[in-house]
Amino acid sequence: MNILIANLLSGAAKAKGTAVVIDVFRAASTACYAVAAGAARIIPTGTVEQALALKAAHPEFVVMGERGCLKPDGFDFGNSPTEIKDADLSGKTVVHATSAGTRGILAAMESAQDVLFMSFVNLSATGSYLVARMPEVVTLAAMGRAGETPAPEDKLCAMYLKNELEGVPNVMDAIRSFVRNTPSAEIFFGASAIVPETDFDLCLDLDAFDFVLRAGRSPEGFVELLPLGPGRGRLTPDATSGDVRAV
Structure with missing residues (x-):
């Protein structure tokens, strides 16, 4: 397994092999909490307008996301684990529009053979998926702020997964302490806070969830994220191909 970091x-737009956005x-992180709250699937979109158009066409859909870290007008939820974790999303389709992550999924779909969506909260499940599948190339795409400026938490998450796959020890407590004192954390704390402070710990809750978020095409032609894992279909290596399928 050749592991690249992008x-x-x-x-993300140049990702090769299996892309981990x-x-x-x-x-x-928010996508994982939405699945844990019962969402059946998540449709990532590139713009707020696309998300609202899907909501208009499908009033039963739930829309969550952000621009400038804040919930856009007309959205049901912001891009916040705190907001979404106690919602009842049982069986719902959730439309997700963010400045970096959802755009990264769509970009990676153009070049990669397989696309996963990951945070610290589902890191080990993602690692297990990769070990079971053993793709020749894995691209870890650290999205950064708005997809334009590097962010330490995303780079550290990529390195954490790379270390896990290569048998190198990690220290999550050190990562939490370091990230707490970076510009990325300013949105959570003090006078500069614009999002729930509790989001910080929820986003850094290592292995809170045991499922993978994998992108594919829906019957309607949408890109969609589906959860794979215990309770969502067990990850099982195919005996002949080494592939992973939900059963």
Whole structure:
């Protein structure tokens, strides 16, 4: 397994093999909490307008996301684990529009053979998926802020997964302490806070969930994220191909 690390939207657009799109603060984390709250699938979109158009066409859909870290007008939820974790999303389709993560998924779909969405909260499940599948090339795409500026939490998450796959020890407590004192954390704390402070810990809750978020095409032609894992279909290596399928 050749593990590459790419950065930002430009890196996601050039991803090779299996792409792991990483957005810790907060898109991939929020997507995982939405699935844990019962969402059946998540439809990532590139713009707020696309998300609202899907909502208009399908009033039963739930829309969550952000621009400038804040919930856009007309959305049901922001891009916030705190907002979404106690919602009842049982069986719902959730439309997700963010500045970096959801755009990264769509970009990676153009070049990669397989696309996963990851944060610290589903890191080990994602690692297990990769070990079971053993793709020749894995691209870890750290999305950064708005897909344009590097963010330490995304780079550290990519390195954490790379270390796990290569048998190198990690220290999550050190990562939490370091990230707490970076510009990325300013949105959570003090006078500069614009999002729930509790999101910080929720996004850094290592292995809170045991499922993978995998992108594919829906029957309607949408890109959609579906959860694979215990309770969502067990990850099982195919005896002949080494592939992974939900059973």
